[in-house]
Amino acid sequence: MSREAGRRPGTVVRRRQNGGVTAEPRPWLAPTATGPVTTTVRLPGSKSMTARALILAALADGPSVIEAPLRARDTVLMASGLRALGVEVDTSADDRWTVTPGPLRGPARVDVGLAGTITRFLPPAAALAEGVVEFDGDPHMRKRPLRPIVAALRSLGVTVGASPIDGLPLTVHGTGVVEGGEAVIDASASSQFVSGLLLSAARFAKGLTLRHEGPPVPSAPHLRMTAHMLRAAGAVIDDSVADVWRVEPGPLHGRTWVIEPDLSGAAPFFAAAAVTGGAVTLAGWPADSWQPVDQAIGIFRALGAEVTRSAEGLTVRGTGTLRGITADLSEVGELTPVVAALAALAEGPSELRGVEHIRGHETDRITALATELSRVGAEVTEFRDGLRIAPGAPRGATFETYADHRMAHAAAVIGLAVPGVHLTDVGCTSKTLPEFPELWAGLVARS
Numbered sequence: 001m002s003r004e005a006g007r008r009p010g011t012v013v014r015r016r017q018n019g020g021v022t023a024e025p026r027p028w029l030a031p032t033a034t035g036p037v038t039t040t041v042r043l044p045g046s047k048s049m050t051a052r053a054l055i056l057a058a059l060a061d062g063p064s065v066i067e068a069p070l071r072a073r074d075t076v077l078m079a080s081g082l083r084a085l086g087v088e089v090d091t092s093a094d095d096r097w098t099v100t101p102g103p104l105r106g107p108a109r110v111d112v113g114l115a116g117t118i119t120r121f122l123p124p125a126a127a128l129a130e131g132v133v134e135f136d137g138d139p140h141m142r143k144r145p146l147r148p149i150v151a152a153l154r155s156l157g158v159t160v161g162a163s164p165i166d167g168l169p170l171t172v173h174g175t176g177v178v179e180g181g182e183a184v185i186d187a188s189a190s191s192q193f194v195s196g197l198l199l200s201a202a203r204f205a206k207g208l209t210l211r212h213e214g215p216p217v218p219s220a221p222h223l224r225m226t227a228h229m230l231r232a233a234g235a236v237i238d239d240s241v242a243d244v245w246r247v248e249p250g251p252l253h254g255r256t257w258v259i260e261p262d263l264s265g266a267a268p269f270f271a272a273a274a275v276t277g278g279a280v281t282l283a284g285w286p287a288d289s290w291q292p293v294d295q296a297i298g299i300f301r302a303l304g305a306e307v308t309r310s311a312e313g314l315t316v317r318g319t320g321t322l323r324g325i326t327a328d329l330s331e332v333g334e335l336t337p338v339v340a341a342l343a344a345l346a347e348g349p350s351e352l353r354g355v356e357h358i359r360g361h362e363t364d365r366i367t368a369l370a371t372e373l374s375r376v377g378a379e380v381t382e383f384r385d386g387l388r389i390a391p392g393a394p395r396g397a398t399f400e401t402y403a404d405h406r407m408a409h410a411a412a413v414i415g416l417a418v419p420g421v422h423l424t425d426v427g428c429t430s431k432t433l434p435e436f437p438e439l440w441a442g443l444v445a446r447s
């Protein structure tokens with residue numbers, strides 16, 4: 001793949017806009033399976049773990065190594081953002097990145113692309129820099145929620161300039177020191193607000209006591225991942241009280257991070273086994289995972305698939321039965337597009353709820369799924385916090401991807417069973433898995 005920050009492989013870069021790269025869309029006909037898909041896939045590292053490892057390594061007291069990182073638009077832009085702040089990040093080797101921290105400094109400009117992780121994790125770290133750091137990204141990133149983390153940073157003594165809606169473009173006026181202390185936040189729109197503040201909090205003079213007030217925080221497993229990785233870096237964090245997190249001031253240590261294969265990126269591949277009655281093994285799956293594997297296994301089993309773990313990895317096996325499900329996906333909102341695609345191919349109706357926050361993801365995923373799954377023949381009812389999906393007579397159609405990698409995954413899953421599903425752009429999968437089109441074509445070719 002291209003090594004240039006943010007560039008989608010195989011696409012022509014036309015112009016730079018708002019600090020992001022605008023590329024020609026890459027239309028794609030989703031391949032249809034001719035039989036069961038049975039294979040073992042090796043997928044790159046978790047986006048969420050790679051992002052956290054990069055931030056923690058940049059704030060550490062010595063060098064770190066990140067083994068098996070994800071090289072994709074979100075993480076390449078994160079590495080570039082840290083470099084702009086004075087951190088040495090060597091990403092020349094595919095399986096081993098090194099990070100050598102240095103004094104953080106502006107002036108700097110950071111292109112966040114369409115990455116929630118960069119937009120919410122980097123400004124708190126930039127507040128520790130001396131100088132002005134400007135953030136901007138893709139046009140849609142300007143619409144994604146940011147206000148609560150901007151307000152929390154201000155309440156912790158950081159000077160932040162933002163657009164009238166407290167979103168991008170954002171300017172952090174770092175003084176080299178963040179006082180820290182206590183802050184209250186409504187993180188119901190994204191768990192990343194909490195993770196972003198906690199990841200830098202050990203470096204605040206008074207540490208941080210953060211209290212959430214508002215409707216429930218989604219994506220709880222991502223908050224546990226944050227606490228786990230902070231502890232692994234030597235931070236003292238108390239997350240024993242619901243909706244309250246305390247990080248003591250203190251050093252973060254450089255270390256070797258070993259990144260697990262990306263579970264959310266694996267979801268469409270597992271779905272291929274469920275749809276075709278095949279078996280897909282994700283190689284290199286660890287015995288103990290920091291990702292929400294139990295939730296993912298529960299969903300695939302409820303849909304009718306068998307899931308096993310062995311020395312070879314994590315295997316999902318289709319049984320020929322694809323049941324409709326009723327599920328609260330609030331803990332694993334990013335799985336919604338693939339689960340919704342499976343629901344559209346199932347034997348009965350499904351109800352997927354608890355995911356109002358995914359309206360603030362790469363696109364409004366609830367409306368996007370309702371629109372696109374209807375186009376391919378499902379009967380869809382849209383709720384504020386989810387979808388009811390009744391499979392209808394499936395038909396090929398043009399499936400809009402909205403620059404959203406997981407909408408592209410959903411379309412690819414439908415295309416396995418329904419000929420003639422044309423994605424408006426498969427290039428958007430470069431956000432988390434630039435190799436997706438080739439890996440997927442190879443997978444289906446083995447059916």
Ligand SMILES: O=C(O)C1=C[C@@H](OP(=O)(O)O)[C@@H](O)[C@H](O)C1
Nearest residue numbers: 048190191192218219222333334
């Ligand atoms: O912390 C993280 O790495 C993430 C948290 C979740 O965000 P939300 O809580 O905004 O859904 C998830 O959807 C996103 O893909 C990654």
Ligand SMILES: C=C(OP(=O)(O)O)C(=O)O
Nearest residue numbers: 114115116117334361406
């Ligand atoms: C919501 C997602 O990404 P982001 O990190 O940009 O929020 C996602 O990957 O599904």
